[in-house]
Amino acid sequence: MDIVLALKALIMGLVEGFTEFLPISSTGHLILTASLLDMKGDTIKVFEIAIQAGAMMAVIWEFRVRIATVLAGLGSDPKARRFATNVVIGFLPAALLGLCFDSMIKKVLFAPVPVATAFIVGGFVILWAERRARLHPHTVRIHSVDDMTALDALKVGCAQAFALIPGTSRSGSTIIGGMLLGLSRKAATEFSFFLAIPTLIGATVYSLYKDRALLSMADLPMFTVGTISAFVSAFLCVRWLLRYISTHDFTIFAWYRIVFGIVVIVTACTGLVAWTA
Secondary structure (H helix, E strand, C coil): CCHHHHHHHHHHHHHHHHHCCCCCCHHHHHHHHHHHCCCCCHHHHHHHHHCHHHHHHHHHHHCHHHHHHHHHHCCCCHHHHHHHHHHHHHHHHHHHHHHHHHHHHHHHHCCHHHHHHHHHHHHHHHHHHHHHHHHCHHHCCECCHHHCCHHHHHHHHHHHHHHHCCCCCHHHHHHHHHHHCCECHHHHHHHHHHHHHHHHHHHHHHHHHHCHHHCCHHHHHHHHHHHHHHHHHHHHHHHHHHHHCCCCCCHHHHHHHHHHHHHHHHHHHHCCCCCCC
């Protein structure tokens, strides 16, 4: 692998890790970054999904004690079984819809302008959700992920399914969806982290298997660099976000989405930036 490709893979991994767990859409940022770096082709689309495994491993490492406790208690602890069941239930809606519509979504929506539009719409949804949280704090009924029911998990899972639209944000859909459904900001954010594990594993394995004919051993260095850089940046981001939500809301991310989306659309329409699908 030449140094230029390695640098591009490093940048893509950093973008994935720093954006995966923030409500700003990692997929959207990867599509835009790949366009700016002139990284094209079906192999790059697989790469963008595969490096999510690095971000997922960062979550597993950060919550390794909790995950180990749940796994050890599956046979004897009802609380652990309920938690694990809720994660599986929350994972299913996006998994099933993704299997049905994956090809169509990639063909139609994996492009800068649709992504930018989703950025803007998602930003306004976050502003509305945060305003609702300030005006109606009494609507919060779940302060811990351990208090969630199977129905709560299913509803949050349905919210996560909106993230199949590139630019919407998986974490944004689960966190804001959870808040609208009665979860506290902390509980919604933590459940989003845990829900990322089966979701990102499933997306990575499915993409690598389905598109295995596109890959070769020559691609391994690029995938390795991207995955490692995604792990490091995601680990730093998760640590930061857990501190941030204790004293802040997500309004700043909403305005970032709106401004960034407008910039992409304006530059695309005026030709200032040659965005490519």
